[in-house]
Amino acid sequence: MTDHIHYGHVFHLSGSPLITEADDALVSIPDGALVVGDDGRIAYCGERSGVPTEFASAEQHEHPGGFLLPGFVDTHIHFPQTFAGASYGGGQLLEWLDRCIFPAEARLADPGFARTAAVEFTRRRIAAGTTAMMAFGSAFPAAQDALFEETLSAGLRIVSGRGIQTVGDESARPLLTSEEEAIRLTREEIEKWHAADTGDPATALVHVAIVPRFSLSVTAETLRNLGELYDEYRDRGVYVHTHLNENNRPGTGEIDITKKLYRCDSYLDTYDGRFLPWSEVGGKSLLGRRTILAHAVHCQDAEIARMAETGTSIAHCPISQLFLGSGTMPWKRTVASGVNIAAGTDVGGGDEWLIPRVLGDAFKQHISEPGDAGVSMHPAEMLFLGTLGGARALDMEDRFGNLDAGKEADFVVIEPDAPLAAVLANAVRSDDPLLARDQTLFTLLMGIRESSIAEVYVQGRRITAP
Numbered sequence: 293m294t295d296h297i298h299y300g301h302v303f304h305l306s307g308s309p310l311i312t313e314a315d316d317a318l319v320s321i322p323d324g325a326l327v328v329g330d331d332g333r334i335a336y337c338g339e340r341s342g343v344p345t346e347f348a349s350a351e352q353h354e355h356p357g358g359f360l361l362p363g364f365v366d367t368h369i370h371f372p373q374t375f376a377g378a379s380y381g382g383g384q385l386l387e388w389l390d391r392c393i394f395p396a397e398a399r400l401a402d403p404g405f406a407r408t409a410a411v412e413f414t415r416r417r418i419a420a421g422t423t424a425m426m427a428f429g430s431a432f433p434a435a436q437d438a439l440f441e442e443t444l445s446a447g448l449r450i451v452s453g454r455g456i457q458t459v460g461d462e463s464a465r466p467l468l469t470s471e472e473e474a475i476r477l478t479r480e481e482i483e484k485w486h487a488a489d490t491g492d493p494a495t496a497l498v499h500v501a502i503v504p505r506f507s508l509s510v511t512a513e514t515l516r517n518l519g520e521l522y523d524e525y526r527d528r529g530v531y532v533h534t535h536l537n538e539n540n541r542p543g544t545g546e547i548d549i550t551k552k553l554y555r556c557d558s559y560l561d562t563y564d565g566r567f568l569p570w571s572e573v574g575g576k577s578l579l580g581r582r583t584i585l586a587h588a589v590h591c592q593d594a595e596i597a598r599m600a601e602t603g604t605s606i607a608h609c610p611i612s613q614l615f616l617g618s619g620t621m622p623w624k625r626t627v628a629s630g631v632n633i634a635a636g637t638d639v640g641g642g643d644e645w646l647i648p649r650v651l652g653d654a655f656k657q658h659i660s661e662p663g664d665a666g667v668s669m670h671p672a673e674m675l676f677l678g679t680l681g682g683a684r685a686l687d688m689e690d691r692f693g694n695l696d697a698g699k700e701a702d703f704v705v706i707e708p709d710a711p712l713a714a715v716l717a718n719a720v721r722s723d724d725p726l727l728a729r730d731q732t733l734f735t736l737l738m739g740i741r742e743s744s745i746a747e748v749y750v751q752g753r754r755i756t757a758p
């Protein structure tokens with residue numbers, strides 16, 4: 293085995309900053325070097341001129357004009373919607389689910405089709421440089437097997453779990469199970485796939501999540517049973533993933549219907565084992581530092597505070613929120629609560645697989661918030677959302693998310709395509725070196741497309757498409 297050195301412009305966030313500290317943590321090394329040891333860990337990240345002599349015999353990889361960034365982390369993407377991006381549903385969330393998404397997801401009952409989807413899903417995420425993700429899974433165990441198998445054979449990271457639905461209308465019927473089956477299948481998936489590659493969650497590439505689709509797709513009984521199940525598996529590093537406070541159409545939207553059905557004022561409470569009609573005493577909470585809630589667009593202060601208190605993360609999915617008319621997450625207020633925020637494509641509610649496209653839309657949305665709420669996100673905050681914040685949301689920040697020495701070497705080599713290279717070469721830059729640094733990172737993040745993602749590495753291994 294050999295050590296490898298990659299030469300390029302390094303951008304990452306060093307240490308363990310909060311998103312509000314990302315600016316200070318931003319590292320930019322135009323003439324940088326990244327040394328990956330034969331153990332797949334980062335042995336050195338710094339100036340090219342400072343590479344320790346012990347790596348003199350390492351294999352050299354020059355990337356002239358290229359950039360070295362941590363691998364992108366997608367904290368909310370739907371595997372069974374691989375072919376459902378940009379589906380026309382003639383309405384907002386609930387109509388779109390009924391008309392487009394449930395029928396699309398039902399097709400994965402066919403194992404051959406599910407395998408095709410898993411191969412394509414894996415190919416698309418590699419093309420987008422997504423090295424780690426929380427993937428909302430298929431209802432069908434064989435489809436989940438295909439997803440985990442393809443992920444492992446490519447050498448990528450994933451946290452995923454079958455989407456659990458126990459109630460729904462006609463269009464959801466193929467995706468429904470009984471209450472008992474929901475728990476049995478989830479337990480079987482955990483036993484089969486959680487840390488299946490190494491046997492140890494601390495070193496594994498694959499992990500399992502408990503994934504109730506959202507409160508409207510399950511019953512209070514399902515949530516209570518899943519709370520019990522999570523309590524049983526929490527210490528083994530199992531995850532929880534679902535949707536929260538996405539569509540606020542008055543009366544007929546997701547949030548109003550949820551509160552009415554569960555007879556509560558707080559959507560979050562339905563996941564927190566509190567105020568459920570089936571019990572006066574409440575149930576076990578699904579919240580915690582390995583829980584990711586997608587969207588959280590329309591939260592009350594108490595809900596965001598509770599997420600922050602429990603270490604629960606938000607998967608921010610601005611592309612999908614725009615597509616489904618879900619509104620804009622209040623950026624300043626959410627950040628101020630201290631809750632961890634990461635980025636999600638939400639494919640197929642989102643029609644882009646590339647995390648930097650999510651970051652670009654986040655920037656555009658939050659600068660457009662009305663009045664004092666509008667904010668121009670710092671490019672370091674954008675980088676945080678797409679890398680370190682994602683690793684934190686997956687509770688694996690100690691393993692990847694930045695390029696600090698000792699971390700597992702998950703990174704992407706970006707070799708700008710011709711249009712981006714032309715912009716980078718000719719854009720006006722400030723005389724102030726720090727502002728010039730920020731301007732370069734911003735232009736890079738806004739301008740990256742799949743065509744600029746040249747190489748993708750996980751644990752120091754080059755990942756190639758299936």
Ligand code: GUN
Nearest residue numbers: 393505506535612638641
């Ligand atoms: N809420 C419940 N299911 C879904 C889904 O598939 N996509 C989105 N965006 N929201 C949901």
Ligand code: ZN
Nearest residue numbers: 535586638641
């Ligand atoms: Zn979603």
